[in-house]
Amino acid sequence: MEHFHTIKSPGKYWLVDQLKKDSISKELYETSLSKLVKEWKSKEYGFISVLLEETSEAVLLDEGFNKVSTIVEYTRTLDNIEEHSFPIRWNNLSEGRLTDQDYASLYERCRSGSANKNKKQPIEEVMNSIKSELGPAWRDFCYSFTHEGEACGISIPLIEEGTTDEGRMFYFGVVPEMRGRGLGASMHLASLSLLKEKNATYYVGSTDTSNQAMIDIFIKNGCTLRDRKGIYRLEKKRK
Structure with a gap:
């Protein structure tokens, strides 16, 4: 099951968005995110931008990320x-x-x-x-x-x-x-x-x-x- 939607421009950026699903635990999201960031760090330059529920932000802050802002999602x-x-x-x-x-x-x-x-x-x-x-x-x-x-x-x-x-x-x-x-x-x-x-x-x-x-x-x-x-x-x- 996919946990994040990622757009990759090699050598320039990765844009990562959490795919929120009730069936996926917070712990599983965080484990998948850590693996994704590790992959980016191993071979990519430029920048990585992640959209993530704020309850899991410690995973990214511990990796050296800066928090840019907070967004709200609306639906109908x-x-x-x-x-x-x-x-x-x-x-x-x-x-x-x-x-x-x-x-x-x-x-x-x-x-x-x-x-x-x-x-x-x-x-x-x-x-x-x-x-x-x-x-x-x-x-x-x-x-x-x-x-x-x-x-x-x-x-x-x-x-x-x-x-x-x-x-x-x-x-x-x-x-x-x-x-x-x-x-x-x-x-x-x-x-x-x-x-x-x-x-x-x-x-x-x-x-x-x-x-x-x-x-x-x-x-x-x-x-x-x-x-x-x-x-x-x-x-x-x-x-």
Whole structure:
């Protein structure tokens, strides 16, 4: 049984997320995590970032990790997502309205001024991660939103790897000049509808505890608090 979802970019980073299951004990999670960190230390450089329940953080702190922040996870079922009249329009990248570079630039704008405390990767690495994780059809998952002809944000809804019906968003963000106008909630609700179209039956989203605007969007769109996790990071420099 898999205990952690890990994205690996050899020589650059590992991104590790605990897969919370009631059938797995705290002790088993910690044993698996220790083995995973040992494997990374034996051959990898760059950094490793881990999302983990805070009750097990001593395992990582003892290994030299720094705690970056705390995130909250929200969830909701998608069976009752209904048709809405949205004040926004959206297109995916495969439709050709934006170039890949235009989309990367819009992504970068959405990250500007974010309340999330996790250290940002260069946008080139982010785009490479999207292509690697989502495969050849990655553009089909990358949506941009407009309001009255002006770009207002992006969303990347997908089915979580290793599941058939868990909806996630690789990224969701609103450009700074469009924040505080209620458009983020509309974009998020539209993204939930897109997840339902992709056969997701439920959604899990997360954000930093300091990002109250995103928490308010979760609550407005019917999501409930599921979990809290710490973000822990360790860098290993080449000798």
